[in-house]
Amino acid sequence: MPSFKKYNLDKQSVEVPGTRKPGASGKFDSHYRHAAYGDALVANIREAPHIETLYDMWQNSVTKYGGNDFLGHRPFNTVAQTYGGYTWETYRQINQRVNAFGSGIMHLNEVILGNRQLNRWSLGIWSHGRPEWFITEMSCNCYNLVSVALYDTLGPDAVEYIVNHAEIEIVVASANHIASLLENAEKLPKLKAIVSMDALHDTVPVPGATSAAQVLRAWGAQKGIKVYDFNEIESLGAEFPRKHLPPTADEVASICYTSGTTGQPKGAMLTHRNFVATVGTNREGMLLTEDDVLISFLPLAHIMGRVIDTCSMYSGGKIGYFRGDILLLLEDVAELRPTFFPAVPRLLNRIYAKLVASTIEAPGLVGALARRGVAAKMANLAAGKGVNHALWDRLLFNKVKMALGGRVQVILTGSAPIAKEVLSFLRIAFGCVVLEGYGSTEGMATATITMADEYIPGHIGCPRAGCELKLVDVPAMNYRSTDQPFPRGEIWIRGDTVFKGYFKDEKNTSETIDAEGWLATGDIGFVDKRGCFTIIDRKKNIFKLAQGEYIAPEKIENILGARCNLVQQIYVHGDSLESTLVGVLIPEPETFLPFANAITGASVTAGDLEGLNKLCQDPKVKNAVLKELEKAGKAGAMRGFEFVKRVHLTTDAFSVDNGMMTPTFKVRRPQVAEHFREQITAMYEEIHASTPAAKL
Template sequence: MASTPSDIASVQTLPQLLAYRAARTPDKEAYRAFDSATQAWTSLSWSDTARRVDQWAQALAAMQLPPAARVAILLPNGLNAMCADQATLATGCVPVPLHAIDNPGSIAYILSDCEASMLIVGQAEQWAKVQAVGTPFPALRAVVIADDDAAVIAALPPTEGGPIVGSLAQWLAGAQHAATSAATPATYVPPAEDDLAAIVYTSGTTGKPKGVMLTHRNVVSDVKAVLERIAPTVDDVFLSFLPLSHTFERTGGYYLPIAAGSCVAYSRSVGQLGEDLKTVRPTVLVSVPRIYERIHAKLLEKLSPSPWKMQLYEAAQHKGWTQFCATQALATPAADEGRAAGWMAALPWPLLQMLVAKPLLAQFGGRVRVAVSGGAPLSPTIAKCFLGLGLPLIQGYGMTETAPVVSVNSLDDNDPACVGKALPGVEVRIGDNRELQVRGPIVMKGYWKRPEDTARILSADGWLGTGDQADIVGGRIYIKGRIKEIIVTSTGEKVPPGDLELALLADPLLEQAFVVGENRPFIACVAVLNAGEWQRLAADLGLSSQDADSLNHPSVHRAVLARIEKNTASFARYAVPRAVHCTLEPWTIENTFMTPTLKLKRNNLMAHFAQAIDGMYQKPGGR
């Protein structure tokens, strides 16, 4: 049974959406989570969920916060994060979701900037680190700590004149006691559709993050439109592992299942994702490309030591991809694309499916009927691999400022080279400098306390500049790259780095890649090598993988550049990197080279590798 936009036509706010679902399918499974105390998975029905959310809402209402008060939520995905968000919405307050793995300085900045009245946080240690930054929080009245007991909280340094700090258990119990002893329970005013449903801070690849103001109209409109395009049902099971501070997960992996009545199972952690996929066996996946890239890299790592296994994989992928293209009426792959498979290319598809495709799909649980990729561009190599082996993978496009989904492919109209057609009710056009522009009910209200920034991106007649260059052909949107990131070499050639970096990462040797060349004579690359692949390459070249100097030995540079050249054969010659600097240290959120949504912080990387980058341009010919 599938819900349709017409079923929820009267729903205007997110609290109304939850109320609709609890009334429509009260006994169906809503949420599934792993209980570390019992070491078992537990479930909540929709009626259970509504009751639990009401308990949280009563506790929040008893705080008597100002109207539209900001409630910051720093929790990992799970039932507490869901309840905190829903209770905040129900009481007319505004959730400010925070990245659980963000650094304390960034969290402190956001708490101050949004003037949060309350913070709900997982651990006392997290609050202590934020406090230690020294930023004043004059609006902050209370800090509720969800996962630590009163004794741990009592050991925190005192905050004279600061917020009241207590445990979640104390907070909920206190509200319950007050409710039973009071003549009337605490009341609250539910939100209207043009009230804020969230302030979501952008990752900030450069400078300070900006708070995107999304209304209930924005989010509910996006949910209804995605529901029409993807059509999940009450029998679907989503596996939630992207942070709820990411708008892609909020809309696609959290609010959409409420509209559809689907169950959401919370993964224990990204590290246990592989196990959880096999245990939960989801039917719908909402993920960023990085997850698919990791699975692809592990697949190649297992296969690469065995030439015949690699040939079998190449044969299965080529034959499956050819069939997919025929089904979708896409251009048929050239016959010589399957040459790497050798004689195995002649094997029948049912045999290849049994030997290669089914074992791969089993890694996803074996019953995924739709896997959505968004949040960043999906590499054509990754798309071809998974679609060729039978994973029903579709790509979408959006941004925080559009709540976030603008477009997405569908299973029966699925060209992985594009990001699909605009959602129903969403207008798109190409503006100056080939910029994709968007208009519709999904477009944000503006940036929090930043009217000048809002005016720069949002026109008076409602068109939002995405900052992405694109083409629109037959209604399908083809993203070409970020306008601000496009590299202009000293010879005047323009190179979008995103597509180039994706192509480089098709090689399992390269774990991460960052290309440079602004005002330089040619394109160069800084690359993080995969440790296992590096050991194999070093051995082949007669070098010690333990010797740091080996990483940038001339023979290593030649070998890496040869592999880069192979993976960039379809690029213009001027776009192919002519120099490389290799490192083994991964770029992470913790070392400030990645944003919480796993985008490269290019300015930080440029500064850190400045000497190495200069060195690449001082070598003859760049090599």
Template sequence: MKLKEDMSPLLLQVFRSVVWVYSVITFLPWYVLSGTNASQSRAKRIKACSVSGRPAGPYRSVNSVQQLVSALHESVDTLDKVFEYAARHFPERDCVGTREILSEEDELQPNGKIFKKVILGDYQWMSYEQAFRAAQHFGSGLAALGQKPQCNIAIFCETRAEWIISAQACFMYNFPVVTLYSTLGGPAIAHGLNETEVTHIITSKDLLQSRLKAILLEVPRLQHIIVVDSKPTSWPGMPRGIMVHNMAAVQDLGAKPENMAKPRVHPLPSDIAVIMYTSGSTGIPKGVMISHSNIIAGITGMAERIPNLDENDTYIGYLPLAHVLELSAELVCVSHGCRIGYSSPQTLADQSTKIKKGSKGDTSVLKPTLMAAVPEIMDRIYKNVMTKVEEMSSVQRTFFVLAYNYKMEQISKGYGTPLCDRLVFNKVRSLLGGNTRLLLSGGAPLSAATQRFMNICFCCPVGQGYGLTETCGAGTISEMWDYSTGRVGAPLVCSEIKLKDWEEGGYYSTDKPHPRGEILIGGSNVTMGYYKNEARNLEDFFVDQNGQRWFCTGDIGEFHPDGCLKIIDRKKDLVKLQAGEYVSLGKVEAVLKNCPLIDNICAYANSDQSYVISFVVPNQKQLTALAVQNGVRGSWEEMCNSPIMEKEVLRVITEAAITANMERFEIPRKIRLSAEPWTPETGLVTDAFKLKRKELKTHYQDDIERMYGGK
């Protein structure tokens, strides 16, 4: 992505001359002192190779060619030992932190809606030793309430310190943890609780009142609800036979000498640690059985890809802990003594929706060095910053664009730009606290434009990763020295990857210039399978002649000569049109999502039709400006329902598609604009913001029939 300049030629020439003189004077000393030569060598080196010599693989990291690595620390083979290791080595270090709520108030918006705004104080920290004791007492208290080893217990709670302490308590006492997204609907929650035969559930006051209470009669085995909030202490209106406890009261019960004296059953590496219900982009959620050894192998692979990871790092936790990306990231941090400060998408930055104007968001206070994000969040940051750039004066905008393009050119060569970073990008970098040294992206493909933008404006590498719940989130992560875009890096040291030919899609390991095929991941991080779903286990998992366990991902990838993987398609996203052309819906969405006018898009095609259609969530600012140009007035809903605006947006989309060299049959012929953004709360996307195609199809069924001529 090259940004356009708009300044007088003379001023441009002066600026470029100054940059050239500065580069000449500073290049040699900077090159010698910064270690750039070593970084360039690392970026260009072979990162993985086919251990069989065949183009299909399997491919392994050059650091684990002889043997895959699955041990984090010596003799630390279960998750309770990981926490014990951390408490023993970093007892006084900060472990988990939560910001104090100083005040809350309702703020009336211009559209009449009321938003709740908060003013937050500093982070209050619990040390590793304190967190370990809290978990120990809580686990003992759960046992006193009748929770048995190897019997499932559910955590249905927002991301917060109490979530991870509860999970650590369960790991200590060998209670398999059933995780459920806080945004799941009632039937999905009831399904997960009933399928796993849960008798005890850990939740929050808000979720108990808003979601759980309504389905309690549908979960007959449930006996105990533990609420992590301190208040209230009484819960009227609960069904008979269900007792509600506060977390603090359970910890007090567990701390009693007679309960602490009872021997606990330590887990084995092969025991189930977590049954993680995926948010499910199709159908009802599936429970993935993850053993202690699976998770430890996964976090071992991830930790190896983060250079200099130690107790001096600070991680900000705000993604759903019921998602494998966040849980794995936090366990990586715990295993190395990092501190974890908790946040939420509504309080993350100074401009976040719940932060009162003039007060500080969580990143400004915490100043994290490490952060995980899903592409949807990075796309939002990218579009927000670029909108502000458009609002700058001509001179300011041109200097920003020149600096952006100059830095893009330099980092593509492996060089840094310390002066540009300090003078131009420091303000953007401060949006994430100013200390971020590594951003990890996962959950869905990250566009090249957004990845390059984050590299440049936040002055830190973006490690794009690839993994699934079925592989503990572990598969690949790009190295921090690799500034290429669109790739997900080489296999982690815990995994190996091979490609399987997919004839229907036309992908073969013999393809030139790169071998292509369905991605199969093998290693100790490959999970035990789906809970009570043997048919899917036989379909998606297999064990080879060497005893290695494999998972068939359904994703299509290609290996590059340096051993890095690129995701290029997905089997489930492939639709055959009436004339026989195959359309990858994911590819259409990935290309068009880069259009500034689009916040989100879902491509759709029927096999008995000859063209693609799309549902589009437009960017409010961009669409409003386009409406003014076309003389369309009215509310946001009226603009989105306007046939004139549909036609105009389709024109812009078509131009973007042609510029991106999309095939004629891939370009959407008709669209439907959605005034409502797609969030996990609407049920149209998962907690990782992946599209739920089945739900979107149902939601827009009338529009599908209209666009295909049925209505």
């Protein structure tokens, strides 16, 4: 089970001596480090300094844990049409497959495709997490290739851009993506081969018929693209084995494309040194062991998921992959019974809402007991007495823990803010460590994290052992490092976890990393007296209202989304000609339906889209939702001009398919504004009609 180092909660970060001085611009330039690592940042895995690359790391794990179970998945029974329990392959078995697949890929590239180039080349991976994903990536590390992840939710336009931009000639993909690649083959002139992670069977149910595999291969031949399956490449490798070509620390291990809200994706070049420094940094806070079991469902095209899986691999733990359907995730969790549960706030908010409904909001004796139990455990938590309670755990919370399989020791959340009340409730409900981390793709998702025994919510913790942070003035938004009571500014990060730069993009690289290696995040924060950082604003996507106040809509959306359980998605809109904000909200059906039914007296049920749309259009429901958003805004300490004054409720959700979201689930603001232009205009007209002086 995981173990944690103990640190002083009252002094979590320190200023680096000699840095508190005016910089060239006259502003203070204090650097902050974890209090236990003020003298030097961690740049490697301290108990294994010989490990310099992901290749070294994998060889180390195979040597130490060869006979241990490593990768697990739930096989599908095509006859019964059901999924079985988890089946496992050991570190040694996976290593044999890595060697075979890597050798096969090298033979395919050089002999069959005729690519005799001596320089390194990129291999594309397109699938949700599964054993073949890891095998493909580790094959790249063994033969000094560059892995390039394609988002499982990316549309064909972004896939086309990345495949061409990274000059990918071979894509390893799950079978459901093969048709998309072949359909767009004319737009992918460099693509020469596709390897299916799923078996392509040439058998046919009816004599004389053509199998799906034969159709795909023939289609590929017509497009000039060879189509294989994973087993064929492994067989090629077994027949034509290759010696490993170990990489060096500063060579690029992977290009991770970050999909921005505007423009084309940017390819972040992540080196072996970045990965090793990140694992070393994570080891300084939490020690995973070979007894730990990880549920892997976060997209491996996102760096957070990759880092967590890599840390587990180094520790000799077991990684169980989900089936690929997020709606069935908790069934996989119940089957796997993990000890480590990494997640994102959106999922944890849903779990929180269900637990609240079945405990403190439950009717009768159950609800009364739950409210007493929660109050008692919350009081203990606030007093720094931990998350366990002998009586209430036995009476109530041991049953609650079964929602995540009953063995979870650590929940890790990141990628977006999570509300204070949700974080605290999860801590006492599951009686485990709940960590909140902060980082970005460019910094290996590793910048700050809360400590294991933290009991005060609402911040992102202190710098990691391998990172230092500083706050840079943003005068236009009135944030300065000299602010009282706490310094404020844009958060910048430095350390061996910071990426090498953007692939083929010197302009964005120079705008993101300065000459001293500092990474500008675009996030505004402050550091408190304990040395903990808190995100309070966003530098990008800001605009002015008519009265001159600066608005960071993403910050507002995060607050409302985290604190109002009626929100599934929300977009906050404003511009320099208006003095108020309006919003477009897609409700969360599970919580919205009982809320709206109670207001209107209706009895709309889940799945009744027509009834749900009618509730969204009801003026009484809109007004009630606005009041809930106001409560959430007050709880999030929003300023008066940051509150939305009108809201449009709709079931027309933002998605990657309709172009209103990026594959990393960020809102594409111009596209959403255009899509809801008519409704936005109508909301402002209503505001102007009711308060003629509102428009300045």
